[in-house]
Amino acid sequence: MSGAPASITHTLLLERLPAVAAPMPYARPPLWMAVGFPDLALETGARDVRLAAISCDSRRGLVVYSAAQAAQAHGIRPGMPLTAAFALVPELRVHPRDPAAELTALKHLAGMLSRFSPVLSLVEPDAVLLEVGGSLRLFGGLDELGRQITAALTAHGHRHVMAVTPTPGASLLLAQNQYAEVITDISSLRTALGRLPITVLPLETLLKRRLSGIGVRTLYDLWRLPRAGLARRFGPELVACIDRILGRQPEPQRRYSPPEHFAAAVELSAETFEHAVLVEAARHLLERLDRFLRQRVGMLSELQFSLFHSHAAPPTLLTVRMRRHTRDVARMLRLFAERLRHIPLPAAVIKVGVSSGALHAMPGQTDHLFPAGEDAEEDWSSILEEIEARLGHAALTQLYLCDDHRPERAWSHQPSAATVGGQPVCQRPLWLLDTPRRLSYCRGRLWYASDLCITSGPERIESGWWDGQTCRRDYYHATNERGSRLWVFHDLIRRQWYLHGLFG
Amino acid sequence: MPDLEELIARNHWLWRGYGPQSPSAPGLGTGFPELDAVLPQGGWPATAVVDMTVTDWGVGEVRLLLPAMRRVMAQQRRVVWIAPPYLPHAVALHQHDTRLELLTVVTPGDPSAVAWSTEKFLQAAACGLVVAWPGGIPPSALRRLQLAAEEHSTPVFLLRRAARPRNATPAALCLYLRGSASRLFITIVKARGGCRHPRVTLAL
Numbered sequence: 149m150s151g152a153p154a155s156i157t158h159t160l161l162l163e164r165l166p167a168v169a170a171p172m173p174y175a176r177p178p179l180w181m182a183v184g185f186p187d188l189a190l191e192t193g194a195r196d197v198r199l200a201a202i203s204c205d206s207r208r209g210l211v212v213y214s215a216a217q218a219a220q221a222h223g224i225r226p227g228m229p230l231t232a233a234f235a236l237v238p239e240l241r242v243h244p245r246d247p248a249a250e251l252t253a254l255k256h257l258a259g260m261l262s263r264f265s266p267v268l269s270l271v272e273p274d275a276v277l278l279e280v281g282g283s284l285r286l287f288g289g290l291d292e293l294g295r296q297i298t299a300a301l302t303a304h305g306h307r308h309v310m311a312v313t314p315t316p317g318a319s320l321l322l323a324q325n326q327y328a329e330v331i332t333d334i335s336s337l338r339t340a341l342g343r344l345p346i347t348v349l350p351l352e353t354l355l356k357r358r359l360s361g362i363g364v365r366t367l368y369d370l371w372r373l374p375r376a377g378l379a380r381r382f383g384p385e386l387v388a389c390i391d392r393i394l395g396r397q398p399e400p401q402r403r404y405s406p407p408e409h410f411a412a413a414v415e416l417s418a419e420t421f422e423h424a425v426l427v428e429a430a431r432h433l434l435e436r437l438d439r440f441l442r443q444r445v446g447m448l449s450e451l452q453f454s455l456f457h458s459h460a461a462p463p464t465l466l467t468v469r470m471r472r473h474t475r476d477v478a479r480m481l482r483l484f485a486e487r488l489r490h491i492p493l494p495a496a497v498i499k500v501g502v503s504s505g506a507l508h509a510m511p512g513q514t515d516h517l518f519p520a521g522e523d524a525e526e527d528w529s530s531i532l533e534e535i536e537a538r539l540g541h542a543a544l545t546q547l548y549l550c551d552d553h554r555p556e557r558a559w560s561h562q563p564s565a566a567t568v569g570g571q572p573v574c575q576r577p578l579w580l581l582d583t584p585r586r587l588s589y590c591r592g593r594l595w596y597a598s599d600l601c602i603t604s605g606p607e608r609i610e611s612g613w614w615d616g617q618t619c620r621r622d623y624y625h626a627t628n629e630r631g632s633r634l635w636v637f638h639d640l641i642r643r644q645w646y647l648h649g650l651f652g
Numbered sequence: 653m654p655d656l657e658e659l660i661a662r663n664h665w666l667w668r669g670y671g672p673q674s675p676s677a678p679g680l681g682t683g684f685p686e687l688d689a690v691l692p693q694g695g696w697p698a699t700a701v702v703d704m705t706v707t708d709w710g711v712g713e714v715r716l717l718l719p720a721m722r723r724v725m726a727q728q729r730r731v732v733w734i735a736p737p738y739l740p741h742a743v744a745l746h747q748h749d750t751r752l753e754l755l756t757v758v759t760p761g762d763p764s765a766v767a768w769s770t771e772k773f774l775q776a777a778a779c780g781l782v783v784a785w786p787g788g789i790p791p792s793a794l795r796r797l798q799l800a801a802e803e804h805s806t807p808v809f810l811l812r813r814a815a816r817p818r819n820a821t822p823a824a825l826c827l828y829l830r831g832s833a834s835r836l837f838i839t840i841v842k843a844r845g846g847c848r849h850p851r852v853t854l855a856l
Contacts, residue, residue, distance in 0.1 A: 524776075528777075528779070531775060531779075532756075534772060535772055535773075539760045539765055544758055545757045546752070546756060546757070547755060548742060558742070558743045559743060572743065575747060576743045578748075579709065579714070630707060630711075630831065631707070631708065632708045632831060633834075650710030650738065652713060
């Protein structure tokens, strides 16, 4: 114990550690990575300002919550009263803290980290906890995982501190106090943490002051005190805290699932009616959607675009529906462009937004030996979508049989729930008229383009007395002199002749 | 003349002046042996536009196409009807052993969309046959469809109602249908690859 180094290295030790522990076939010890974002408030509230600080309310009035590097160089420290800060740096730009925006930013970061581990929790206000033990094999070890996380976070301009230990409590303790440490072995956890000052413990300030009052300055000092005595003098809270940090007591984490929908918007540089500009903006948004879908292994069937106009006009909404769940953003963009062409824009567009409908899990894919079936179906539905986008939903129909004797009700565009029983014995015509056409008489004979000649019949259809659409008809096959084969009926209720179909 | 037959069989540069000139891709069987016998490819051209002029609806123009449709559906490929003049009657199609789930009916509001949607459907690999009732279609659009049909190897049947057949058409096959009491008279107005008997009568 006394051989522990006196100072803590503030560097990431990832490179020096063994890549992966020997694979354990049954129980894999968990490994928790805490990623702390010490400047999150600054990054969300006052990005791109050099001499910036974030203020928050405290018992002593407004105090500095977080200060930019340049401001810290002038001696501004967190916790300092704002008046003192202004006395030091009069040109300091102070923004009030916005916890809601910070939470949104933290959720965004968690969403980004969700591709490194499925077990993820948010630790407000400024840290994310990931269980990475299960991700090591996929990412090729802790080194590589750390490198990829660093690359992803740096690309978004977030300063971060990563700490990895076998317990969530210890990881958080390290990361939130800006110690970038990696401790993979639980037996060395106690020793490694011993060097930390007791101020890092997530306990009340009063309790920590009482501890330092008896000469406890580091955690190592705390480890040396007898447990029973600690519990008696400082209450069970301190012991429980120690137990959680050292992994003697489980510390369940509330799991965070990133939102299952996508919403984003892009502002245009100038108001425009130009379709090309709008499509370009949509392409930009859909690229982000593509990344989102890849991370979530999800697919979509509905997207809503909002075209925002200036002067408080209500946004134009444009919904793109796909017939099947898909991840193909190129197809979504094509459909958007097609819909855009047929929608009037009431005013110039200043902003384009997109939000996704419910996300669907992507089924596992099986490659076909002969690539035919699934691809052809996918291709077919994409063609139908394009047709629908131009001609409207009603233009595409499918025919279904219905269980009814009345010819106009024996079919429908919707699949019917009832099973279709017996089909008529007599031949039905391929063409049906929307509404039967009344036939006229010419020189005492039925006439349609020319004189009609009845060739067979009658077939009595009498049905529908129960739903008010009673029909009592005698159907005949007829031909005219021009060779058309017709299906005519004599309405026994109205005593009239009608043409109802053609045999095509 | 067995020597001549043998020569014709062996040499592709020899052909009969009155016979089909290039027995290219085999056609899609029409289901009517009399018609198959006279069509240059032994059936409907599988990768071309068939332009059919019908004197009146109801003479048997759809019944003429049903066997080809059934053949396409048997291969699990889809059939599309675009802008039919009346409601297709599901019960009758079922009676003719047509698989309704493989039939898609499109009713575009404006006539100019007929050629566009026909071309779109030709792009789908799952689509095996398109029947369209285009009304008036300009020759340029017809030429476009002919090229699309060749490119995607899908037959297209265009049905128009007119008293006389169209004179010049870019379609590979042009038929004129007339009906009488129970017969359908088919005149082959134009057939790419020549034709021996330009008239067929079918009893449908």
